[in-house]
Amino acid sequence: MALKVELKPSERIIIGNAVVTNGEHRTKLYIEGEAAILREKDILTPETADSPAKRIYLAVQLMYLENDIETMRETYFQLTGDIVQAAPSTVPYVERISSQLISGAFYKALKEAKALIAYESELLSHATSGSPRLRADREDHRQPANA
Numbered sequence: 653m654a655l656k657v658e659l660k661p662s663e664r665i666i667i668g669n670a671v672v673t674n675g676e677h678r679t680k681l682y683i684e685g686e687a688a689i690l691r692e693k694d695i696l697t698p699e700t701a702d703s704p705a706k707r708i709y710l711a712v713q714l715m716y717l718e719n720d721i722e723t724m725r726e727t728y729f730q731l732t733g734d735i736v737q738a739a740p741s742t743v744p745y746v747e748r749i750s751s752q753l754i755s756g757a758f759y760k761a762l763k764e765a766k767a768l769i770a771y772e773s774e775l776l777s778h779a780t781s782g783s784p785r786l787r788a789d790r791e792d793h794r795q796p797a798n799a
Contacts, residue, residue, distance in 0.1 A: 654682040655689070664692040666717065688717045694762070704735045705742075705772035709765040712749065716758035728753075735772075745771055 659665060659674040659681065666672075668687040683689065690713070701710040708731045711724040721728075732746045745768040752761035 654684045657681045657683060657689070666690040666695065669717070688719060688758070690717070703769070703772060704731065704738070705765070705769040707731050708735065708749070709762065709769055712753070712758070712761050712765045715753065716762055719758065721753055739775060741775070742768060742771065
């Protein structure tokens with residue numbers, strides 16, 4: 653069964669190692685076979701990967717497009733180690749991404765990385781707004797373990 657993809661005018665899509673740019677009219681593509689496929693809205697570049705979670709997404713994206721964990725393995729582990737150290741609450745997200753990568757489900761790993769980006773955004777919005785919930789969480793973490 654073919655995958656049906658509808659493209660808006662001038663929308664780009666990556667299919668395998670090729671970038672396809674649609675013309676000036678809406679188009680339907682029917683794609684058969686195995687190939688990495690990413691719509692323009694799901695593509696990050698090094699310039700747009702401007703946060704720790706987005707850099708993790710970019711690493712996973714490159715693994716997906718190459719169908720190879722090794723291409724970004726070292727970078728991925730460095731990035732995930734950094735984000736977990738800075739925000740331990742990201743551990744479940746990183747675990748889900750890693751689990752999908754290990755099982756070879758690269759596209760599902762991308763979806764999990766997208767969830768990490770959303771969570772990171774939520775954390776940052778709470779931090780900048782001075783959310784009482786976040787302040788209370790920080791105060792709880794400052795208390796000695798045997799208090």
